[in-house]
Amino acid sequence: MRELEPEARPRAVRKPRGILVPLWLGYVFLYLPILIVVIMSFNASENLFVWKGFSLRWYPELFADEKIMQGLGNTLIVATGATAIATVLGTLLAYGIQHYTRGGLIRAFAIAPAILPDLLLGIGLLTLFSLASVTLGLHSVILAHGVFATAFVTAIVLARMANLDPSLEEASRDLGAGAVRTFMRVTLPQLAPGIVAGALLAFTLSIDEFVIAFFTTAPTQPTLPIVIYSMVRFGVTPEVNALASILLLVSVVTVIAAQRLTRLTGTTR
Amino acid sequence: AETLDPNADLSEQTLTVSIWADYSPEDLAEQFEAATGVKTTIVNHTTNEDIVAKLTASADSGIDVAFVSGQYAQALGEQGLLAELDKSLIPNEEHLYPEALELAYDPGNVYSEPYAWGTTGLCYRPDLTGYDPTSWNDLLNPKPELVGKTTMLSTDRWLAEPALKAAGTSINTTDDDELAAAKEQLLETKSTLLAYDDTTFYSKLVSGEAAMVQAWDGWCNYGIAEDPSIKFVVPEEGSDLWVDTMTVLESSKNKEAAMAFLNYILDPEVQTWVAENILYKVPNKAAMEALDPALIESYPTLGITVDELMEQEAIVDLGEDTLKYVDLNAEVLATN
Amino acid sequence: MSSAPLLRVDGVRAVYGDTVALHGVSLDIAHNEFFALLGPSGCGKTTLLRSIAGFETPAEGRIEVEGEDLLRLPAHKRPVNMMFQSYALFPHMSVEKNVAYGLEADGIGAAEVRSRVADVMDVVGLGPLAKRRPTQLSGGQRQRVALARAIVKRPKLLLLDEPLSALDRQVRASMQLELKRLQHEVGLTFVVVTHDQEEAMSMADRIAVLRDGRLEQLASPQELYAHPASRFVASFIGTANLLDGTVTAGAVEVPGFGAVIASHALAAGSPATAVVRPEDVELTADAAAAALSGTVVDTYFLGGATTISIEMPGHADPLLATVHGATRLERGARVGVRFGRATAVAREAGAGAEASAQVPPVAPEAPAPQEEVSA
Amino acid sequence: MSSAPLLRVDGVRAVYGDTVALHGVSLDIAHNEFFALLGPSGCGKTTLLRSIAGFETPAEGRIEVEGEDLLRLPAHKRPVNMMFQSYALFPHMSVEKNVAYGLEADGIGAAEVRSRVADVMDVVGLGPLAKRRPTQLSGGQRQRVALARAIVKRPKLLLLDEPLSALDRQVRASMQLELKRLQHEVGLTFVVVTHDQEEAMSMADRIAVLRDGRLEQLASPQELYAHPASRFVASFIGTANLLDGTVTAGAVEVPGFGAVIASHALAAGSPATAVVRPEDVELTADAAAAALSGTVVDTYFLGGATTISIEMPGHADPLLATVHGATRLERGARVGVRFGRATAVAREAGAGAEASAQVPPVAPEAPAPQEEVSA
Amino acid sequence: MIYLILFMALPVGLLAFYTFFKRGRFGGIVFEFTLDNWVKLLEPLYVGVILQSIVLAGIVTLLALLIGYPMAYAIAGLSPKWRTVALIAVVLPFWTNFLIRTYAWILLLNNAGWVNQWLQGLGITDAPISMLYTPQAIVVGLLYMYLPLMVLPLYASLQQLDPSLREAATNLGATPWRAFRTITLPLSIPGALTGCIFVFVPAMSNFVIPELIGGGKTIMVGNLVRDQFFEARDWPFGATLALLLTILLVIVIVVQTAVSRRLTEGPRRG
Ligand SMILES: Nc1ncnc2c1ncn2[C@@H]1O[C@H](COP(=O)(O)OP(=O)(O)OP(=O)(O)O)[C@@H](O)[C@H]1O
């Protein structure tokens, strides 16, 4: 008889709606500044702090800005690459740690990049790349982002593994599945929510990472945060706000589309 | 330094130039490419500090030309990271003010050519201050009604500047007692500040959050652009002379093109653009003389003469002793 | 049993930290045998199965299948399937996928997988629930999925850890039938843990009784019942009246009961216990005429038979007797008692009290005595 | 049973998505009653307990305790404790803390908690394992922790979902004893789900038989056995030979067997089934002299009794008879057959085949017939 | 693992190595052994900043836990379809730019900002309340920045909790709150600890928020590290400060491991 069932019977007893209140409040907190950003992107004034009427003029300017578009492209490549590395390696690492180690040191070592100050990692990596004569480029940023992103995925997956029922893996081995098959077919699906959460986090962090990217990219391949940082040295302009608004819009649309798609192909559970 | 080939085929070279954003004409790369055939990429950095760190940490950062302020050029040069300039390839140097060839951080412009220069002072809104400040003490010990309505720069050497200058000491001092006295003053001042702000101080003036801010002259102009009543003053105790310079990296494999780039920038026409569009003074005599007088009317800081500028003290790198300022900054900022 | 055993367990010792779960267990299991593991809760049954399946590494001992050292093989290479006591169903897969899992792991073609899964789903009576998730099933349904998942692969050796405990008698009976069919028709070998004695007695070719991590007796069901090797086995298998005494020729001299005729091979004078099954206790209405007599203290009707508990003068534990059908004996009635068949087992001095506490006051299974008592 | 029921379940209907788990079940449970829920796997037993405990909200119907509407109370306020079929032990707490949990939730003082926990730990025989985590226990040990956790609070009403299924007979017997003691001495009321018929028969005051989410019969154990209300109950409770035929006065006319004398209150001429328990089938060695006779096809020894399966000419299903002890009847022997007691139940036309398939070929529980057959 | 050793252990090891040498005059290092950098940590200035950072980051972490837990809990309770949506909604604001979001807070909180305008418009206050450029503002800014880092790991570990455990607790008379406190909470500790580490450390090493939202008047360890690398060009000491942060956190992780082992102790079996 199972003692731990990740998704035991759906309960007929409805949870009180009240538990959604903090969630909504949380979203208000998260989206209030974003709302400001969107509103200010329609500000006619150059100056962020003064409202001078409604204007759409920043949007066309934005699209005309090659640097921004290049930065956006680079960022997406880096974030996707780093997330891919992190998701795969982080999951494997978490699995290895949980199965083959006991002490906390290796675990700490694996998680450390998540908590290393960016500067240390950025400058350290640059020094390393330089010593090894690695030419800088997007690949070096991907590798660098992969380092901390892996650590985030590892940590989250490990936290999820803590309560996993090991008899499921045993059952799989018993039925003749080797380590790989067991991992793919049994362990992985169990860990999925942790992996998804970790991947989301990795992607999110990579998209917005500045310091490490600055140090490890080639100067000709800036990511979007690098572009934006140099732009906002005088403070945020409406153009940048417009950029943020568009990023938001694109993300929302992508997510909804992905959601639709998965529902159509019936892979959501 | 290696000898450069004056007849090198520039169209075979490529150039990567790192400069602050919005600090050069937008089509600079195209223009330069059209003029010389060098395939050019302009990239941006955010601060002196970050580009220097990057240049220091890597043997070859991929950057050929870097724009940094004078004292940073000095430091990079002394580390051997900069190429000595081949003046034969930079004939346009002749357009510079003579003073611009003998600046303290790099006498003779061995490693750097000046791009823009200026000073630091008080940028304020007369309608909010109710009077015209004249001294660093107006900032350091503000009138009661201005408490909570002033900002100071917090980085590098500018934090200490008002206190040093008000006390009549050099902004390049390394004397512990003088620094200790400055620290006392700065700590006292800290409680009267709205904030330390190195980036958006002019916005705070425009929005009315602040009445008076320590500001670089060029950035005060951004405030004036939005609110013409804003004024700038160089305090009577004197101030600094800062210079943003162009340097060529020793690691560059395109030094001929780099020299050509520096030369191109020093062309009076180009530098006139800089002054007119980013509202910074340039050390280029010909360019300054070509400036539209109406502009100087609107932005009085552009009217500051070379002589007035030369009265200010140039900031130089202090090497080892830079730490004293770092510690001073940290102590002031960390004390509540 | 064929000559070379299919499975040989030799001196296996298993520990969890400070707890010793198995103290050197040895046993052989023949090809095509139906082997039952019996023993009290916590005696090490699951641990033994897990050691065979490869989820515990014995601290000592060998495990061989057809002469091959099993301990060298990782779990997934062992020619053994196990059904987990806790089921360990994959919660993210449908019932059908759970069952197909092992076949797919062996790379069997989709069509064959489909048909074998469908067959076994019908066998366990869950055909209509094939698309459900395990969490949408009742307890017994889950157990059947676990069983289906283990048997569908038809391995050389099937290890079943309480495969039928959550099932009602009807379904259990048809599952038992199916297991026997697999044994006979397909030629599988089973090691089944069960706490259901009738199940063990009726299905197993041989039974191993474990106690505290030690093998107590290994024999056929009839042998276990008729000739228990120890007081523990006697009380554990079936119900028994355990009468402590001293060995004499062909009997045990029990204080208060006199000589109880019992088969044995023990040295005269040694301490021993006479084991008398309740159905071998004969009751007569004429208490006065009997050599031994007692007072009825309780009767339990058990769907077809009645167990009568009789207080004997000078004895703490009541004597149990089983009669067929309902009885007209009332609480307080006096009955004459006579012992039929009995066996004697050696007894460690002082073991008496503890073991006799194990005689259950309510006998779940209770065959009737030879003659009915009418009082 | 006192007049006002402790628990009243009225027309409870429960659904999971498309699956209807309970189709309007109504029953009353009296104070201090020991009530058993019996039924095939998946018939809705757990669902009913969960509805009473507050983890499922019935789509229809009422549940009351002492007249108070239970459905209005959140689960933690219900005067009811439940033992989960899957145990649901808290994995992060020691055994002892698991057991103490409910007492602590009630704000009982530490000293009393300690002593009550210690007591109940001894009762379930887990005293020495108090400090272990649930993951460090065997299956049966876990089940006992779950039981201990439920009974330590001594609520008005205890709901136990298969409380003893993972236990060996000895421990199970002592747990049964303890439950009965709680019922009598402490005055608790129990609703126990079990698939162990003997347990239900021997312990319960009344038994409810559920089938496919419907209440099939609710009666005392003896009544259920002697007077099953339906063919289903007859076959589900105990072993039965089900002989389909037509009602005549005081008998059922069964094709091939003639009139089988059976008690009933059915209209003559309606289809009915005569229910004959195996112990009511009498065998005689003299097949020739008997009115009915058949051929032995199989014998099963069941620790004290033997069930004999007899092929009757013209009948598909073999007849089952139970005799005490071992039998000397061999496969192929001819025996005479005579029916003793029998009951008749109404039969929906066409229901015969399906239900008779439910007669288990191996009878786990098997009381002996009145006379022994010596062949 | 090799990847990590290559790209994590090597650079960090390199910098760890630096901590025992002297700074070069213009940055970089001079290979002259010294323990000065570690000794320097003990100066009251640094101790003070470290302690202040611990307090601020601690408050941020606590608030993130208090706000993030109910959010994660609510998300874990949603139907699978909405779970993903709700989860992505948590990180979506962060796909825009960090500085942009920070400036948005400045717009909201400054004396002439939206919040003050609302407050005055609603007649709640007469004069603007100074909210920006205070330690409290730093806390809000950091909280905003790192809230998702709390929600995601918590979600991952809450999502798998067996509902029947909570049922068992309520059945034993525990109020929903008690059941939460004694069952859900302890079982989610691994996720909560992970979230706390994720929030605490970057909060300590962030330097932009103290500067922009805190008005530079309060500095944290991150500012110190930044200044050492950028302004002082004292890499050895910058690395020392950064490694100190890391070491603190490694200790936390080792403790966390021990705690979660204790919670889920022992090999679990069927
Ligand atoms: N979450 C669920 N979703 C869909 N159907 C369910 C769910 N839970 C139970 N069922 C179905 O409801 C019916 C009743 O289930 P319940 O658990 O009450 O059975 P049970 O009588 O306890 O059986 P068992 O003796 O096997 O435990 C079963 O057919 C089962 O498949």
Ligand SMILES: Nc1ncnc2c1ncn2[C@@H]1O[C@H](COP(=O)(O)OP(=O)(O)OP(=O)(O)O)[C@@H](O)[C@H]1O
């Ligand atoms: N992980 C563990 N750590 C410590 N002791 C354990 C562990 N697992 C089992 N044990 C102990 O080892 C002994 C044997 O356990 P095992 O599970 O083999 O018993 P079992 O015979 O299967 O019992 P049951 O019939 O109750 O399932 C028990 O006393 C149990 O408490």
Ligand SMILES: NCCCCNCCCN
């Ligand atoms: N975007 C232009 C930045 C120019 C910086 N020059 C400032 C001089 C003082 N640091």
Ligand SMILES: [Mg+2]
């Ligand atoms: Mg077991």
Ligand SMILES: [Mg+2]
């Ligand atoms: Mg059930």
